[in-house]
Amino acid sequence: MTVLVCVKRVVDSSSEVVLTEDGQAVDGRYAGFTMSAHEECAVELAVQIGSAVGGATVMTLGDADAVEQLRAALAVGCEAATHVVADPQTFGPADVAREIAAVVKDQGHELVLLGNDAADSGDFQVGIRLAYELGWPVVNGAATVSVAEGVVTAGVAGPDGHETYRVPLPAVVTVLEGGVSPRYPSVPGRMKAKKVPIDERQPTAEPAGTGRVRLVLPPPAPSSVQVLGTGPEAAPAVVDLFEQLGVLAR
Amino acid sequence: MIVVLVEVTPDGEPAEVSLEAVTFARSLSAAGGGVPVDVVVVGEPSTSSVETMTAYGVRRVHALTGDAFAAFSGAAWAAGVLSVREKAGSVVVMASGTPRGGEVMAHVAARAGVPMAANVLSFGGLSPFVVTRQVVGGAALEEMQLSARPAVFTVAGHAVEASPAESPGAGDVVVETPAVADADLVARVVSTEEPEADLSGDLSSARVVVGAGRGAGSADGFKDLLELTELLDASLGVSRVVTSLGWRPHHEQVGQTGSRIAPDLYIPCGISGAIQHWAGCSSAKNILAINTDAEAPMVTRATYAVIGDLHEIVPAINEEIRRRRG
Ligand SMILES: Cc1cc2nc3c(=O)[nH]c(=O)nc-3n(C[C@H](O)[C@H](O)[C@H](O)COP(=O)(O)OP(=O)(O)OC[C@H]3O[C@@H](n4cnc5c(N)ncnc54)[C@H](O)[C@@H]3O)c2cc1C
Ligand SMILES: Nc1ncnc2c1ncn2[C@@H]1O[C@H](COP(=O)(O)O)[C@@H](O)[C@H]1O
Numbered sequence: 001m002t003v004l005v006c007v008k009r010v011v012d013s014s015s016e017v018v019l020t021e022d023g024q025a026v027d028g029r030y031a032g033f034t035m036s037a038h039e040e041c042a043v044e045l046a047v048q049i050g051s052a053v054g055g056a057t058v059m060t061l062g063d064a065d066a067v068e069q070l071r072a073a074l075a076v077g078c079e080a081a082t083h084v085v086a087d088p089q090t091f092g093p094a095d096v097a098r099e100i101a102a103v104v105k106d107q108g109h110e111l112v113l114l115g116n117d118a119a120d121s122g123d124f125q126v127g128i129r130l131a132y133e134l135g136w137p138v139v140n141g142a143a144t145v146s147v148a149e150g151v152v153t154a155g156v157a158g159p160d161g162h163e164t165y166r167v168p169l170p171a172v173v174t175v176l177e178g179g180v181s182p183r184y185p186s187v188p189g190r191m192k193a194k195k196v197p198i199d200e201r202q203p204t205a206e207p208a209g210t211g212r213v214r215l216v217l218p219p220p221a222p223s224s225v226q227v228l229g230t231g232p233e234a235a236p237a238v239v240d241l242f243e244q245l246g247v248l249a250r
Numbered sequence: 251m252i253v254v255l256v257e258v259t260p261d262g263e264p265a266e267v268s269l270e271a272v273t274f275a276r277s278l279s280a281a282g283g284g285v286p287v288d289v290v291v292v293g294e295p296s297t298s299s300v301e302t303m304t305a306y307g308v309r310r311v312h313a314l315t316g317d318a319f320a321a322f323s324g325a326a327w328a329a330g331v332l333s334v335r336e337k338a339g340s341v342v343v344m345a346s347g348t349p350r351g352g353e354v355m356a357h358v359a360a361r362a363g364v365p366m367a368a369n370v371l372s373f374g375g376l377s378p379f380v381v382t383r384q385v386v387g388g389a390a391l392e393e394m395q396l397s398a399r400p401a402v403f404t405v406a407g408h409a410v411e412a413s414p415a416e417s418p419g420a421g422d423v424v425v426e427t428p429a430v431a432d433a434d435l436v437a438r439v440v441s442t443e444e445p446e447a448d449l450s451g452d453l454s455s456a457r458v459v460v461g462a463g464r465g466a467g468s469a470d471g472f473k474d475l476l477e478l479t480e481l482l483d484a485s486l487g488v489s490r491v492v493t494s495l496g497w498r499p500h501h502e503q504v505g506q507t508g509s510r511i512a513p514d515l516y517i518p519c520g521i522s523g524a525i526q527h528w529a530g531c532s533s534a535k536n537i538l539a540i541n542t543d544a545e546a547p548m549v550t551r552a553t554y555a556v557i558g559d560l561h562e563i564v565p566a567i568n569e570e571i572r573r574r575r576g
Contacts, residue, residue, distance in 0.1 A: 017389040125356035137437035178500035213393035223550040231558040232566035
């Protein structure tokens with residue numbers, strides 16, 4: 001069996017977020033691009049599981065530059081890469097799920113890993129829609145995933161504690177960061193990744209779209225901070241504040 | 251009609267974020283000419299939870315019971331929600347933007363073949379129905395049109411304040427046992443381990459949270475912060491840098507990819523206040539930032555601040571608390 005992991009090229013949003021002039025997208029010209037932390041963990045899990053079975057393939061639906069994210073996943077151990085070449089801004093979650101399903105059906109994977117939510121659009125649904133496209137079970141928000149004897153075991157931090165799911169293959173699992181540490185690419189890994197041919201495909205259908213009217217930036221919050229002091233001398237003022245807020249009582 | 255999935259806490263009460271979603275539903279109902287708000291809960295609701303939901307203006311509580319709902323399955327819960335929606339012909343199906351709420355709504359939307367909007371903050375026009383939702387971890391907002399029916403969405407945590415209705419709803423309870431296909435029970439929780447008690451406590455409901463970021467310096471840099479946490483009977487929350495570096499476990503993380511907190515007082519120490527962290531703490535009533543950098547976003551957005559090295563300030567605060575307690 002083989003594993004497919006789905007990654008999305010997104011603007012690195014750890015610094016200031018800037019919008020494109022038409023308000024339709026986040027502008028990545030200055031911030032640069034990345035894949036989200038959830039997907040880095042999904043890639044790590046796919047590589048770990050893939051190394052014990054038939055290997056891991058990475059895929060993305062994105063513009064020409066998204067090859068960068070495919071190479072990043074190849075550099076840490078994915079063995080093959082598929083690129084559905086399309087403008088991701090015009091593909092809504094249902095469209096993306098349909099395109100991933102087409103790749104799965106053509107390539108015959110038995111386990112698909114995705115991130116829990118994409119760092120830009122934050123739709124929280126592609127994995128679940130994919131499961132319905134394929135008619136497979138889906139576990140959502142897993143921190144740990146392992147496969148043995150045709151059964152996927154996934155660990156999820158649930159509202160009442162640590163939950164375990166066991167589902168037979170084929171299956172879809174969406175991954176939340178925190179359960180594994182993504183490995184860093186080695187130099188040989190990077191070299192090897194450059195040579196892997198990337199399987200390019202066209203979308204199978206016209207996208208239905210995203211429903212996006214436009215993006216706006218939230219209004220900046222005015223600063224009204226009251227500085228209580230500098231250094232350890234501020235301690236009495238801090239404890240006065242605790243008393244005033246009633247958090248010191250016991 | 252509007253159907254809201256309400257999550258119930260272990261003590262049998264509706265979760266605060268679910269009551270926020272019900273409050274949101276009520277304002278939507280008012281804009282739409284007073285369509286009734288019904289809720290779906292899983293399991294038989296307690297008397298006091300029904301009282302609360304009634305006070306929040308709920309017309310009817312649909313309680314899903316039966317073996318299919320004994321352990322969580324996103325597909326089974328969605329099947330249950332959709333069975334309620336079909337009977338009542340609702341035009342909106344919604345939940346709070348919790349992991350469970352989002353998961354079940356995504357199943358509902360996929361099954362119904364309609365779009366879903368995650369983390370909605372507010373709505374604009376009704377026809378077309380346009381919502382504003384958080385994207386990029388709250389760093390940007392998207393206006394999104396939801397044309398299909400039912401309109402399916404989740405409400406971002408703390409987007410609205412939970413408040414009871416001016417006049418209570420009927421609050422009828424209807425116990426239902428919808429049929430659930432075997433296929434919907436394949437991905438189902440098979441066991442749940444109680445979390446070990448630790449200082450992260452119940453972050454999302456803590457009254458006071460002490461925060462720690464890269465400024466802690468190392469895994470050994472938490473001694474004074476942990477002491478402050480104990481002195482204030484608080485919970486410890488950390489930034490992603492802290493969990494990524496392995497200084498503290500991931501379940502203590504606050505932010506877009508961690509817990510969302512809403513304490514009376516949050517004390518972020520050595521945390522810069524990146525938007526993804528802010529996404530998890532912006533609902534704190536008071537923020538006291540402790541940071542060497544007076545220009546750090548956490549400081550400028552805080553209610554109060556102390557400028558300086560946390561390794562000097564926090565021990566001094568601890569000392570002062572002990573001194574006053576005698
Ligand atoms: C998709 C995505 C999701 C993310 N999710 C999260 C999330 O859920 N939670 C989260 O926290 N982050 C998240 N991040 C990361 C986020 O962008 C920041 O990188 C992170 O929050 C920074 O952590 P920090 O404030 O501890 O570190 P830094 O940004 O490095 O800030 C350290 C701060 O400590 C101060 N400082 C240093 N030394 C001292 C000292 N001795 N005393 C006092 N102050 C000191 C500095 O002035 C600075 O302000 C996410 C990022 C992405 C891209
Ligand atoms: N354009 C895309 N290409 C590949 N995978 C994607 C794409 N968009 C979303 N995904 C996957 O689906 C997950 C959830 O995305 P979303 O539902 O959009 O928040 C992401 O973490 C990715 O793993």
